[in-house]
Amino acid sequence: MTAISVDFASAPVLPKWLVPVLLLAVAYGVVPLIGSSYLFEAILLPFLALSLAGVGLNILTGYAGQVSLGSAAFMAAGAFAAYNFNLRVEGLPLIGSIFLAGIVAAAIGIVFGLPSLRLKGFYLAVSTLAAQFFVQWALTKFSWFSNNSASGVIDAPRLSISGFALDGAIGRYLFALTVVTVLTFLAHRLVSSQTGRNFIAIRDNETAARIIGIPVLKTKLLAFAISSFIIGVAGVIWAFAYLRTVEPDGFDLDRSFQILFIIIIGGLASIRGAFFGAALIVVFPLALSRLGVFLLGDLFDSGVLDMSQRIVLGALIILFLILEPDGLVALWDRVRRRLLFAWQST
Amino acid sequence: MPLPSYTLGVMEASAYAPEVFARGLPSSPRLRQQSEDTGEPINSVAGVASPLLSLQGIGLSFGGVVALADIDLSVLSGEIRAIIGPNGAGKSSLINVISGVYRPDRGHVRLDGISYAQVPTQRLAHLGVARTFQNLALFKGLSVLDNVASGLAYKVRSNFAGQVLGIGRSRGEQRDSRSRAEQILEFLDLSSVRDHLAGTLPYGLQKRVELARALVAEPRLLLLDEPMAGMTAGEKSEMAAFVRAARDRFATTVVLIEHDVGVVMGLSDRIAVLDYGRKIADATPDEVRNDQRVIDAYLGVASDNEDGAGI
Ligand SMILES: Nc1ncnc2c1ncn2[C@@H]1O[C@H](COP(=O)(O)OP(=O)(O)OP(=O)(O)O)[C@@H](O)[C@H]1O
Ligand SMILES: [Mg+2]
Numbered sequence: 001m002t003a004i005s006v007d008f009a010s011a012p013v014l015p016k017w018l019v020p021v022l023l024l025a026v027a028y029g030v031v032p033l034i035g036s037s038y039l040f041e042a043i044l045l046p047f048l049a050l051s052l053a054g055v056g057l058n059i060l061t062g063y064a065g066q067v068s069l070g071s072a073a074f075m076a077a078g079a080f081a082a083y084n085f086n087l088r089v090e091g092l093p094l095i096g097s098i099f100l101a102g103i104v105a106a107a108i109g110i111v112f113g114l115p116s117l118r119l120k121g122f123y124l125a126v127s128t129l130a131a132q133f134f135v136q137w138a139l140t141k142f143s144w145f146s147n148n149s150a151s152g153v154i155d156a157p158r159l160s161i162s163g164f165a166l167d168g169a170i171g172r173y174l175f176a177l178t179v180v181t182v183l184t185f186l187a188h189r190l191v192s193s194q195t196g197r198n199f200i201a202i203r204d205n206e207t208a209a210r211i212i213g214i215p216v217l218k219t220k221l222l223a224f225a226i227s228s229f230i231i232g233v234a235g236v237i238w239a240f241a242y243l244r245t246v247e248p249d250g251f252d253l254d255r256s257f258q259i260l261f262i263i264i265i266g267g268l269a270s271i272r273g274a275f276f277g278a279a280l281i282v283v284f285p286l287a288l289s290r291l292g293v294f295l296l297g298d299l300f301d302s303g304v305l306d307m308s309q310r311i312v313l314g315a316l317i318i319l320f321l322i323l324e325p326d327g328l329v330a331l332w333d334r335v336r337r338r339l340l341f342a343w344q345s346t
Numbered sequence: 347m348p349l350p351s352y353t354l355g356v357m358e359a360s361a362y363a364p365e366v367f368a369r370g371l372p373s374s375p376r377l378r379q380q381s382e383d384t385g386e387p388i389n390s391v392a393g394v395a396s397p398l399l400s401l402q403g404i405g406l407s408f409g410g411v412v413a414l415a416d417i418d419l420s421v422l423s424g425e426i427r428a429i430i431g432p433n434g435a436g437k438s439s440l441i442n443v444i445s446g447v448y449r450p451d452r453g454h455v456r457l458d459g460i461s462y463a464q465v466p467t468q469r470l471a472h473l474g475v476a477r478t479f480q481n482l483a484l485f486k487g488l489s490v491l492d493n494v495a496s497g498l499a500y501k502v503r504s505n506f507a508g509q510v511l512g513i514g515r516s517r518g519e520q521r522d523s524r525s526r527a528e529q530i531l532e533f534l535d536l537s538s539v540r541d542h543l544a545g546t547l548p549y550g551l552q553k554r555v556e557l558a559r560a561l562v563a564e565p566r567l568l569l570l571d572e573p574m575a576g577m578t579a580g581e582k583s584e585m586a587a588f589v590r591a592a593r594d595r596f597a598t599t600v601v602l603i604e605h606d607v608g609v610v611m612g613l614s615d616r617i618a619v620l621d622y623g624r625k626i627a628d629a630t631p632d633e634v635r636n637d638q639r640v641i642d643a644y645l646g647v648a649s650d651n652e653d654g655a656g657i
Binding site: 186215 | 447467468469470479483484487488496497500501506512516519520560563
């Protein structure tokens with residue numbers, strides 16, 4: 001009946017699931033065979049944990065439009081909760097500890113999301129700082145959380161699933177990969193569901209959303225809960241699979257900003273964006289230090305590295321905000337379209 | 347509403363919409379006809395028309411600015427009720443009061459027999475009221491189809507877990523809202539842009555998508571704040587035809603704010619005229635056209651009324 005005009009009739013359309021499935025096939029089938037332990041320990045494990053945290057924050061900030069600077073607090077809550085569930089609940093399987101840790105993080109997320117019912121933008125961001133400082137303070141102050149360990153730094157339990165040990169680099173990688181894959185898939189389903197559309201509606205026009213009957217308050221708190229759940233689980237992966245220690249120090253404000261930068265650089269309101277951003281954030285300092293040592297030799301010590309990292313990263317974020325506000329994802333899609341187009345016209 | 351008759355209606359409306367409009371144009375005040383031919387005044391109970399919406403003594407000010415002063419207004423079921431007036435007259439404030447966005451300092455809004463000091467915005471959709479905004483209020487990051495489907499969000503009862511896992515009533519709801527949104531898109535001739543992001547459409551189309559989002563819930567009362575602002579003459583008459591067709595198709599009562607007096611005259615049954623927050627006239631188009639106070643109010647701001655449509 002209606003004539004449908006197709007804008008990109010010429011561009012070949014790949015099925016949407018193809019790229020993720022290929023990537024997963026490589027991640028499960030190829031990487032464990034050829035990866036060095038450096039690749040797992042220094043690159044892939046932090047990449048997976050930060051990607052998942054980015055996915056979580058993107059649901060809250062990218063989709064629902066609520067800015068948060070408390071991500072690291074929710075990671076910490078997840079990590080310590082999982083540690084304590086594992087320690088104190090006899091016979092609870094690892095997956096159970098992780099799930100409950102997510103629930104604890106979600107509950108804390110709801111509490112610190114309450115200000116969002118009244119506050120917006122900058123003011124909300126400042127109020128989420130309260131979560132950041134409170135959680136870190138509580139974890140340091142009450143040694144019960146770290147099982148009264150003198151240093152406050154505790155060893156994470158060894159990963160195992162139904163008696164099958166996963167504490168080698170590859171085992172931890174596969175474990176992290178699986179958790180990240182499952183949660184990312186669910187997050188993808190969520191953002192294309194009615195609830196996900198409600199998130200976007202509230203972000204784009206809260207008054208209109210309220211007028212058409214979207215339960216604005218409930219939906220905002222739901223965004224905080226789901227986002228914090230995912231970030232909490234990312235915290236577990238960070239502590240259990242990557243660092244193998246649980247300590248409050250790693251979950252400071254810097255980490256919160258890092259996750260915010262990940263979604264800004266990668267692309268707001270994009271699940272893929274979190275992975276792009278995390279890849280850049282993880283690989284960038286390593287590449288920078290190699291380049292620095294190559295160019296400057298011994299002059300390039302860790303102090304110089306740290307400083308140059310901050311400067312270059314800051315510049316990068318400003319550049320992205322100005323030139324490509326939709327992030328690496330948008331850049332990538334443009335390049336890919338060009339390539340496909342060029343390939344077609346040959 | 348059974349689907350076949352609906353589909354028929356859609357075809358009728360979109361095929362003959364311009365003609366519907368043309369018939370409407372040569373000022374045919376429906377209300378007067380109705381009272382003359384003693385046929386059936388809409389929604390009459392024992393000869394007395396009961397208003398779907400009535401405002402009683404509404405007063406609203408912002409600091410020292412009086413936006414609305416002692417406004418009474420009644421809207422009968424099924425009519426197209428225009429509100430006109432110069433810039434800053436308080437028209438949008440009035441719609442904001444009716445939809446609960448503003449709480450009036452004085453007075454009550456009576457909707458379907460229930461009186462409110464402030465209409466509960468969150469329940470507006472359940473009450474059968476939908477509105478559009480003077481400044482576009484679409485969800486820019488959603489496709490046209492999703493924007494329109496979101497107009498049915500108030501009915502959703504499945505929770506996020508069901509939606510993520512695709513179980514329970516979520517699938518049926520999703521199917522239902524999509525198909526209803528698609529029907530409305532077709533009705534408003536928007537099917538060809540259904541997958542575009544709303545924010546990327548030209549202004550006139552965005553206005554129409556906003557109408558679609560409001561209409562998809564088949565509201566009993568539709569509040570339109572300048573749905574034709576900034577449109578070309580052609581787009582305006584198209585939009586006017588859609589408003590009329592929507593009223594006829596869904597038996598919706600319409601409150602319409604519009605600056606183009608030519609459009610208003612052809613489209614509306616009754617017109618209320620606001621000036622500096624006061625209602626200075628409330629009558630049929632013909633009577634308003636010849637009302638001295640209305641002429642004065644408009645002449646006073648002649649430069650604002652560039653649309654030229656002379657009263
Ligand atoms: N939220 C607000 N805060 C302060 N003043 C307001 C607010 N809303 C409306 N006003 C004031 O109330 C008066 C009426 O405004 P309103 O927007 O209702 O006029 P209008 O008739 O819709 O005008 P226009 O034709 O320009 O849309 C104006 O003086 C306006 O400045
Ligand atoms: Mg206005």
